[in-house]
Amino acid sequence: MHRRSILKLGGLAAAAGAFGCDEPKAEARPPRPRSSARAEIVVVGAGVAGLAAARTLVDAGKHVTVLEGRDRIGGRIWTDRSLGTPFDLGASWIHGVDDNPITKLAKKIGARTKKSSYDNLHLWDHDGARLKDSAIESIAAGWEEVAEGVAALAPGGRDISMQTGVQRAIAGEKLSIAEKRQLSWVTATLEIAAAEDFSKLSLAQNDDDGELGGGDRIFPEGYDAIPSVLASGLDVRLGHRVDRIEHGADGAQVVSSKGTFQAERVIVTVPLGVLKQKKIVFSPALPPRTEKALTHLSMGVLNKVVLVFPKTFWPTDRDFLGYMSKTHGEFAVFMNARAFSDAHALVAFTGGDTARSIEKISSKDVAAGAIGVLTRMFGTAVPPLTAHLVARWSSDPFAFGSYSHVPVGGSSQAYRDLAEPASSRLFFAGEATSHEFRGTVHGAYLSGVREAERHIP
Ligand SMILES: Cc1cc2nc3c(=O)[nH]c(=O)nc-3n(C[C@H](O)[C@H](O)[C@H](O)COP(=O)(O)OP(=O)(O)OC[C@H]3O[C@@H](n4cnc5c(N)ncnc54)[C@H](O)[C@@H]3O)c2cc1C
Structure with a gap:
């Protein structure tokens, strides 16, 4: 199942992003804190979109400087290695390996990937009874019927939410x-995939994106291999938070927390959440079309909870473990890290308001909640945790969420509008400028290449 195709249920546990993570290092460059040397192009953001844009431009002989607010590259690709094993707290999967530029990059650098299927799962009922595979299949078939009914509603008039559609x-x-x-x-599980509650998702506009075939693959050694290779040799300035961009007839001026940069043109690749929160001031202001587009899209939240144990106590022959709680949204899906690594680890997925709610409590309490669910599934077999990690994308000041979606009453046309230049000096890339592949790494990558190519004769 494509992660975004929420009306289809090719796979059951539609866990979206995955897990994994060490911080990718940008090319070591001597810092030039107060630099105002004029770059031909300044790229704001060293996520995949920004790095793809810069890589393409530099390969075409352009002089490019990348300004990144964090102290790492990769953005929403974030491989944490603090526990000695890579855990991706941002993106995990190549969604659809066929004709995917990320597949090509991974092959080029010899990064190992492994097949991973959402429908390869065991499922437990609320009381700890494990379901037979035939029961899982009939649940999937039941959903297919509901999904067909939802799709048939296809409202031509007023938009309704996915939840209303299901009801x-x-x-x-x-x-x-x-x-x-x-x-x-x-x-x-579908709310986890969409990173948003069904009550907030547009029924009409969230299923009109593209999907690549060939199934999904994960990076057992970490997704950060991709931003690392893209950044190789680029002039990336870490810790440079951009606060203001002036663009006019004479060029552009980018004001960062570590100095002002002059440029002929600027490509902004910061997440939708950062633009919506007006963290960067544009002068002159963004065109009405862009401003309107920002109101027609929203950031959803997907947060992963990595749980490391002294030993593996769950069946390891499936990629996912599902749990049918009596309480909607309570740790519905765990990814089995043991399926592709030596780690005795499970990664719980939370989406939408459940994901937002875990950001309000301590990591210890979040992990305890997940252990509570695992105890209902496995009883006393659950040993005490060795370590845990909890992602908090909604409160991340360089993201304000995980990835975009169309809210009820919004419009997927907004993805195309956000891809339009604001002026002859100011351009936009990033997952939320990709109508076809919104919310994905390959969408971000292709958007960066798209914007770079505008400046290559
Ligand atoms: C939990 C999670 C799971 C996901 N799972 C998958 C998956 O499995 N597969 C998949 O294809 N996609 C997945 N995605 C989506 C994917 O990660 C993103 O679509 C993609 O990485 C976005 O790339 P980007 O370059 O557009 O944005 P980003 O990666 O966010 O890059 C933007 C950069 O701008 C920087 N920035 C922000 N503000 C400023 C500022 N003011 N000044 C300077 N720099 C700034 C940020 O720090 C960041 O580095 C997932 C995302 C998340 C969060």
């Missing part, structure tokens, strides 16, 4: 308590 699709059906729990679990 209308099942209106008149008499669901048993078990069936309601199954539906709640399926929607919880």
Whole structure:
């Protein structure tokens, strides 16, 4: 199942991003703190979009400086290696390996990838009973029927939420308590994939993106291999938070926390969340089309919780473990890290408001909640945790969320509008400028190449 195709259920546990992580290092360059040397092009943001843009431009002989607010490159690709094993707290998967530029990059640098399927899972009921595979298949089939009903609503008029769509699709059906729990679990997994609650997702506009075939693959040694190779040899200035961009007839001026940079042109690749929060002041202001587009898209939240144990106590023959809680959204999916690494680790996924809520409590309490669920699944077999990591993308000041979606009443046209230049000096790239591949690494990559090519004769 494509992560975004939330009406289809080719796979069950639609866990979206994955896990993994050490901080990718930018090329070591002597810092030039107060530099105002005029670059032909300044790229703001050293995520995949910014690095792809800079890489393409530099390879074409352009003089490019990349300004990055964090003290690492990669942005929403973030491989944490603090526990001695790579855990991706941002993106994990190449979504659809066929004709995917990330597949090509991975092959070029010899980065190992491993097949990973959402429908390769074991599923437990709320009381710890493990379901037979045939039962999982019938849950999937049940959802397919509901999804067909939702798709058939295809509102031409006023937009409705995915949740309303589901309610209308099942209106008149008499669901048993078990069936309601199954539906709640399926929607919880899809909310994780979309990084947003069904109550907030547009029914009409969230399924019109593109999808690549060939299945998904993860990077057992960390996704950071991709930003690292893109950044090689580039002039990347870490710790340079951009606060203001002036663009006019004479060129552009980029004001950062470590000095002002002059440029002929600027490519801004910061996340939608940063633009929506007006963290960068533009002068002159962004065109009305861009401002409107910012109101027609939202940032969703997907947060991963890495749980490391002294030993493996779960079945390791499947990629995912699912749990059908009585409480909607409670740790519905765990990724089995043991399926592709030596780590005795599970990675729990949370999406939408559940993901936002875990950012309000301590990591220890988040991990305890996940252990509570695992205890319902495995009883006393669950040993005390050795270590844990909790991602907090919503409160991250360089992201304000995980990836974009179309909220109820929004418009996917906004992705195209955000890709339009604001002036002859100011350009935009990033996942939220990719209508076709929104919310993905390859979408971000292709958007960076798209903007770079505007400046290559
Ligand atoms: C938890 C999670 C799981 C995901 N899973 C997957 C997955 O499995 N597969 C997949 O394809 N996609 C996945 N995604 C989405 C994918 O990671 C993103 O779409 C992609 O990495 C975005 O790249 P980008 O360059 O557009 O933005 P970013 O990577 O966010 O890069 C933007 C950069 O701008 C910097 N920045 C922000 N503000 C400023 C400022 N004021 N000044 C200077 N720099 C600034 C940021 O620090 C960042 O480095 C996931 C995302 C998350 C968060």
